[in-house]
Amino acid sequence: MAQAITLDRSSPVPLYFQVAQHMERSIEAGGLPRGTRLPNEIVLAQQLGVSRPTIRKAMEYLVSKGLVVRQRGVGTRVVSPKVRRSLQLTSLFDDLEESGQRPTTEVLSNVIAPAPAEVADMLGIPVGAPVSEIVRLRGALDQPIARLTNYLSAERLMISTQALETSGLYQLLRRSGIQLHSATQVIGARTATVAEARALGERKGAALLTMQRTAFDDHGKIVEYGNHIYSAARYSFQMSLLST
Amino acid sequence: MAQAITLDRSSPVPLYFQVAQHMERSIEAGGLPRGTRLPNEIVLAQQLGVSRPTIRKAMEYLVSKGLVVRQRGVGTRVVSPKVRRSLQLTSLFDDLEESGQRPTTEVLSNVIAPAPAEVADMLGIPVGAPVSEIVRLRGALDQPIARLTNYLSAERLMISTQALETSGLYQLLRRSGIQLHSATQVIGARTATVAEARALGERKGAALLTMQRTAFDDHGKIVEYGNHIYSAARYSFQMSLLST
DNA sequence: GTCAAGCATTTGTCCTGACAAACATGCAAT
DNA sequence: ATTGCATGTTTGTCAGGACAAATGCTTGAC
DSSP states (O other), X not given: OOOOOOOOTTSSXXXXXXXXXXXXXXXXXXXXXXXXXXXXXXXXXXXXXXXXXXXXXXXXXXXXXTSXXXXXXXXXXXXXXXXXXXXXXXXXXXXXXXXXXXXXXXXXXXXXXXXXXXXXXXHXXXXXOEEEEEEEEEEETTEEEEEEEEEEETTTOOOOHHHHXXXXXXXXXXXXXXXXXXXXXXXXXXXXXXXXXXXXXXOTTOEEEEEEEEEEETTSOEEEEEXXXXXXXXXXXXXXXXXX | OOOOOOOOTTSSSOHHHHHHHHHHHHHHHHTOOTTOBOOOHHHHHHHHTOOHHHHHHHHHHHHHTTSEEEETTTEXXXXXXXXXXXXXXXXXXXXXXXXTOOOEEEEEEEEEEEOOHHHHHHHTSOTTOEEEEEEEEEEETTEEEEEEEEEEETTTOOOOHHHHHHSOHHHHHHHTTOOEEEEEEEEEEEEXXXXXXXXXXXXXXXXXXXXXXXXXXXXXXXXXXXXXXXXXXXXXXXXXXXXX
16 A cells, blocks of 8 residues: 655755645545554655654544544544545635636625724724725625625725735735635624515514624734624534544 | 753653653743744753753654744744633633532433444444433533533443543543544534424524544544534633644 | 844754653463 | 553653745945
């Protein structure tokens, strides 16, 4: 199984990452049965011609992705394919993109205006400071799915409406050189008002999923505050957690 | 700030973790202003009398908890207290426990029965195999908040009703020596049926949050499948994400 | 005055070596 | 048959050293 693999020592991608990627592919493709024990670190290091710490770093990566489980005195085992697949579960949006059915994005508004009190509070800026407000309608299969409302401090940048129609907001932020650090989000539910129902093609009183998210950059500044509603009949949040 | 700290080399808790914990406390308590730069790795290693890899391991831990940000050629900076606090946001249940207001748990049923098709499918066991079904009502401040329905393969263990009234399910599982590996969950919403509304003290048609969760152990076996409903008026999910 | 080159600083990667701790296994004693 | 012990295997921890790459600042050239 471990035939000659090619490590490129002159490549800028770190050795341990090359090793990790190779193992990841090998696990995913080779279809190692659940519980297969990998060779121990020393043997692997010799086989690949690297040092043990490099192997260990690669292993830590695989553990953090949930692909393998390590136990002192026992070894490294491959977790069941079923579990691995469940960890790769993605959101409906990702699923649609993957299957070629690009979700549609319609920009309902993209303006710069003085921040109202509530928004200024969430963004941590003075009331009345200029913020850009972006309202988008996401849809798929000819049906609306979500109404996304985002606020950014306007000092940062103005995002073109055209760009928003083709790329996700986070993708655009990253492309502008903004380093995201973390985010907090709150997921709740409520019944739709008449206006919300109309926007999402639902009936008044239908169940909606709500999500508020605040994203921070490396310097602790708030990059973005979002307030979103989703048609509960057509959308749900999917996520996976690793223990510890 | 970095006065003589006490590292216990004979302690079973690893050196790097002692270092990490010390820094965590020192960051949290010392109230370092946002962006404070820590001494570099070499200096820290000398100050604490450990090697550089040990310091690095401690730093990796702090990065993974979102407390500091590292940048090659620049150094290690403490993230803003506001962001740190937001990363510690917990669920309503945790908040209640912390404030001494223990959430109440009423066990509505705790029986072993043959698995119906849907449950057997989710647990990955044959239809009709014995499963234990646990239904709990969670409440706080004299109001019901959630109805939690869990299924475990009955081979594993029978959990006493009494234990369920005082401890969380996951706590009990861990205490029984079951190693959780990962879980996947789906969060959605729908309107309450008459029965659900009655159970949660809501009106028919009120918005409910729903959550289905499947938990796996290290061997890829499914430990638990849960199907939960929450009063959206009194509960919401709160979580924080670190950008990779 | 402005831009580029060079330099110091800092983290990232990689190596070698050594010992400790947890686990599984087989063997011996009860 | 079962318990306990010794032993080998495997991952976990720690040390010390060396070089590479990214960043920010200073210096020098134009």
